[in-house]
Amino acid sequence: MLAQIAGPAFEENRFFFRKGELTYAISAFLRSECQAPKHLDAEKVLNAIEIHQGLLVQRAHDVCSFSHLTIQEYLTAFYFKEYEKIANLVTDYYLSVGGARFSSSLRE
Numbered sequence: 001m002l003a004q005i006a007g008p009a010f011e012e013n014r015f016f017f018r019k020g021e022l023t024y025a026i027s028a029f030l031r032s033e034c035q036a037p038k039h040l041d042a043e044k045v046l047n048a049i050e051i052h053q054g055l056l057v058q059r060a061h062d063v064c065s066f067s068h069l070t071i072q073e074y075l076t077a078f079y080f081k082e083y084e085k086i087a088n089l090v091t092d093y094y095l096s097v098g099g100a101r102f103s104s105s106l107r108e
Contacts, residue, residue, distance in 0.1 A: 001033070002066075003076070003078045015065050016063050023042040026045050026046055
């Protein structure tokens, strides 16, 4: 579920999310992937993720992000692998616009 948030955000070069955007994504995921009941409150799920898991944190009023960039990067990699977008990642990001973005990580 969080990979479906992190991956598209990476494609748009975004690190921050509105709470409404996150609750919408959580609600859509729960209904489509888990056949969760419609009355399940996505905002409560988001709050549980923030409080209990610590993967998402509120940075400002109504604005959240992943608690650490490495979490978003891991989930993005999972997203690209899961949805078979590795070739897109290499051609669209590394070779054209993102080479500098990853170059220090690749040298180490």
